[in-house]
Amino acid sequence: MSCESPVIVWFRQDLRIADNPGLAAAAASGRPILPLCILDEVTPNIRAHGGASRWWLHHGLEALARDLRDHGLQLVLRRGAALEVLERLIAETAAGQVVWNRCYEPGAIARDTVVKAMLRDAGVGAESFNGSLLVEPWNIETGQGRPYKVFTPYWRRLRELYRPPAVFDAPDVMLAATEFPSDALSDWALLPTKPDWAGGLRESWHVNERAAQARIAEFLEEAVADYPQDRDRPDRAGTSRLSPYLHWGEISPHQIWRAAAPCLDADAAVAKGAEALLRELAWRDFNHHLLFHFPRIATANWREQFDGFPWRDDPAGLAAWQQGRTGYPLVDAGMRELLAEGWMHNRVRMVASSFLIKDLMVDWRDGEAWFWDTLVDADLANNAGNWQWVAGSGADASPFFRIFNPVTQGEKFDPAGEYVRRWVPELADVPDKWIHKPWAAPDGVLASAGVILGETYPAPMVHHGVARNRALAAYKAVRDRAG
Numbered sequence: 001m002s003c004e005s006p007v008i009v010w011f012r013q014d015l016r017i018a019d020n021p022g023l024a025a026a027a028a029s030g031r032p033i034l035p036l037c038i039l040d041e042v043t044p045n046i047r048a049h050g051g052a053s054r055w056w057l058h059h060g061l062e063a064l065a066r067d068l069r070d071h072g073l074q075l076v077l078r079r080g081a082a083l084e085v086l087e088r089l090i091a092e093t094a095a096g097q098v099v100w101n102r103c104y105e106p107g108a109i110a111r112d113t114v115v116k117a118m119l120r121d122a123g124v125g126a127e128s129f130n131g132s133l134l135v136e137p138w139n140i141e142t143g144q145g146r147p148y149k150v151f152t153p154y155w156r157r158l159r160e161l162y163r164p165p166a167v168f169d170a171p172d173v174m175l176a177a178t179e180f181p182s183d184a185l186s187d188w189a190l191l192p193t194k195p196d197w198a199g200g201l202r203e204s205w206h207v208n209e210r211a212a213q214a215r216i217a218e219f220l221e222e223a224v225a226d227y228p229q230d231r232d233r234p235d236r237a238g239t240s241r242l243s244p245y246l247h248w249g250e251i252s253p254h255q256i257w258r259a260a261a262p263c264l265d266a267d268a269a270v271a272k273g274a275e276a277l278l279r280e281l282a283w284r285d286f287n288h289h290l291l292f293h294f295p296r297i298a299t300a301n302w303r304e305q306f307d308g309f310p311w312r313d314d315p316a317g318l319a320a321w322q323q324g325r326t327g328y329p330l331v332d333a334g335m336r337e338l339l340a341e342g343w344m345h346n347r348v349r350m351v352a353s354s355f356l357i358k359d360l361m362v363d364w365r366d367g368e369a370w371f372w373d374t375l376v377d378a379d380l381a382n383n384a385g386n387w388q389w390v391a392g393s394g395a396d397a398s399p400f401f402r403i404f405n406p407v408t409q410g411e412k413f414d415p416a417g418e419y420v421r422r423w424v425p426e427l428a429d430v431p432d433k434w435i436h437k438p439w440a441a442p443d444g445v446l447a448s449a450g451v452i453l454g455e456t457y458p459a460p461m462v463h464h465g466v467a468r469n470r471a472l473a474a475y476k477a478v479r480d481r482a483g
């Protein structure tokens, strides 16, 4: 432990030691390191964490504290407005520098800009780094020098431009600062207690850096060759499930790219799968690119014609959707998976969000808010970006008239109904032919499967065909009015 003026490493969405440029810079300075995490629920325009995010953050910090302790460092936890917390800690510790990895949400950018300026004015060094994107939003632009609004050319350019940077290994030698008072993690009360709804999350996730590394290794070993097809199959373990680790930074996108790069030179199926994975990773970057350049898309329709859309006020419909009781098995399976695990398969996210927006005509922002509260990977850029994509109100969005049919989507992507049977056990004995449309099954079939519609499982809350026409008519009226 050293009494020299320390460097504060301010951890945020980068809860890892390896490939962490902020931490590596602090280690390279040779000064003692004071790792810090702030629970900032005070600074305006910072969206409060949802319940599932709080759960993840608790475990992420526990793991980070353990890993730092193995390097002889103590993670200090403080609560309050970030600038005030930093100023107080600098006064206590005589820290000469603060380093962090950048976040890209509008509120975080505004806060960090002020923090950087105030610290520098006070004669304290303040440096930020890129720890979570392949390419930062200001380092990639169209031929006309503008931000990209369409994904495919963005991806093409990123593919040309991007080279994984040199690895920032987990620093071996780090000098610890003197110990300073810290909140106890339990004081932050991030875990649910009454009720404790997190049992399914505990069973589903190991929240630490090593688990993220194990996941990418396993994916590349076992799933990558089939990823282009299987990524649409919720009944298979066909995707990496790395999204929460990427959001919270237990793994960096550069680490994923480096791990996947050798596959690009392997046999055709493996190379194609790896390319497809990197393309998805680029969607994550693209959503951050959009949010950075057009911050209003976090809450406002990108296409302003949607401002006049006649969203329905339907609290009962919203609640049935949230609880997985719409009567459409694929939608219900997804919504129940979300409640149980804090995660939902991407194909089912698309179908479930389309159902809320188009079949129920509930504003995408209500769905976005529910996902924000319940996803362990809740991420402002990806969540709003994808909700707007499905709504048709976004930048490079799916057109409004493309309305997912929850029955045919189920039949195509969960053909034997395994996914539905797992999450909607009251339909477990319904034959494959009817599993995605139990209301169409002959009475005898349902009776022998132990299903009474409206009692053991809901009847469909809307008729998809009718709801589809209603949504299209509303959309057409808005479009015609907008000229």
Ligand SMILES: Cc1cc2nc3c(=O)[nH]c(=O)nc-3n(C[C@H](O)[C@H](O)[C@H](O)COP(=O)(O)OP(=O)(O)OC[C@H]3O[C@@H](n4cnc5c(N)ncnc54)[C@H](O)[C@@H]3O)c2cc1C
Pocket: 231, 239, 240, 241, 242, 243, 244, 246, 247, 277, 280, 281, 282, 283, 284, 285, 287, 344, 345, 346, 347, 349, 350, 353, 371, 375, 377, 378, 379, 380, 382, 383, 384, 386, 387, 390
């Ligand atoms: C309505 C809706 C809301 C969503 N909200 C979020 C969210 O809050 N946070 C979030 O991380 N993802 C969100 N997604 C995107 C996507 O569903 C998840 O990233 C994906 O399901 C994560 O699973 P995976 O890690 O196994 O993905 P993989 O298929 O293994 O992909 C690898 C990584 O690429 C990124 N990625 C994949 N698909 C997308 C995508 N469509 N958009 C952006 N990045 C992508 C993720 O970081 C993912 O971990 C949303 C999608 C929809 C349709």
